[in-house]
Amino acid sequence: MSFLVWNCRGLAQPRAVRFLKEIIQQLRPNLVFLSETLVKKEKIEKICKDIGFADYCAVDAQGHGGGLALFWKTEGGVTVRDVCHNYIDFEVVNEQIGRWRYTGYYGFPERGRRRESWNMLEDLAGKSSLPWCIIGDFNYIVSRDEKQGGRVQPRWLMEGFSDASDRCELSDLGFIGDKFTWEKSRGSSSWVQERLDRGMATQAWKDLFPQAEVRVVDVTTSDHLSLYLYLNRRIFMPKVRRFRFENMWIKENECFNIVKDCWNGREGADIMSKLLLCCAKLEEWGGGMVQEIRAKLNMCRVKMRKLRSRRDGQGLNEYNDVRWEYLGLLEKQEVFWKQRAKQFRLKEGDANSRFFHKFASVRKKK
Known part of the structure; x- marks a missing residue:
């Protein structure tokens, strides 16, 4: 407990x-x-x-x-x-x-x-x-x-x-x-x-x-x-991630560039070929973004921990920059979990919660 x-x-x-x-x-x-x-x-x-x-x-x-x-x-x-x-x-x-x-x-x-x-x-x-x-x-x-x-x-x-x-x-x-x-x-x-x-x-x-x-x-x-x-130490086992298109990619400019290049780069190819190429490129680019966000969150925590005690101007500026980066990463992570709850079950403004985590896990097991 x-x-x-x-x-x-x-x-x-x-x-x-x-x-x-x-x-x-x-x-x-x-x-x-x-x-x-x-x-x-x-x-x-x-x-x-x-x-x-x-x-x-x-x-x-x-x-x-x-x-x-x-x-x-x-x-x-x-x-x-x-x-x-x-x-x-x-x-x-x-x-x-x-x-x-x-x-x-x-x-x-x-x-x-x-x-x-x-x-x-x-x-x-x-x-x-x-x-x-x-x-x-x-x-x-x-x-x-x-x-x-x-x-x-x-x-x-x-x-x-x-x-x-x-x-x-x-x-x-x-x-x-x-x-x-x-x-x-x-x-x-x-x-x-x-x-x-x-x-x-x-x-x-x-x-x-x-x-x-x-x-x-x-x-x-x-x-x-x-x-x-x-009261007692707890050990958490890492979960295996399955790839799918992530709505949080839309917040990145690189996502738009990849789709544009795949769509315009192969003249004469049919739509299905372009879609498959686009999927492969997006998977190669953003397949590890979820783990990357988690790693960046941990890195931000470490940086903020080290910078908390600094009282000089540079340390204060670095702390504020890392703090805003941390808040932005939290927002992206919330978009990730909203998608897994399925949009028709999500009202505008609803936030990341345990219900949506469980719902996403059940769908993943099926």
């Missing part, structure tokens, strides 16, 4: 939803918790269907801020226990392992409400004696090493959060990946980076899942990086 957690900073933009689908397809989490969705429940319900999850729990945004969403699949026995504007608390039941507890958390961003957050954390700790893991955007740092740039964090704020965690018997799960999970004003003189997102758990939960790890997903469309908590 695995858990994806992300402060998405708004799901109204197609770019954020597209990234969410891409990261779900890549990591295949069983649970997804989103904070700062900035939308109403109706939007969350549609997203739940689009990403292929069985059920959801949502908290509406307040004005121009807030909003929480939890998605889960049928397996796992998820039961939501408590909900408010700062967290969704739920239990998970597994026949082999038993019962344990998760909390998707979003701490108050206002400094004047820090004590409210600490009290809320202690209230959550007293609600159940089950093995407990809490993960999300806490909006705190526990040491000055977790911040770069900006004003120095007051010591009483860091110590206050540490003391509250100790009283709740919570300890940090650590992480693999980028040191900072949030940033502001990238490239300017006021560029700030902090580790605001983290996972914490009781010793009973750690004993239940001794191999659990938190990985920082290094690419995002938000100012927050996402966290991926996985």
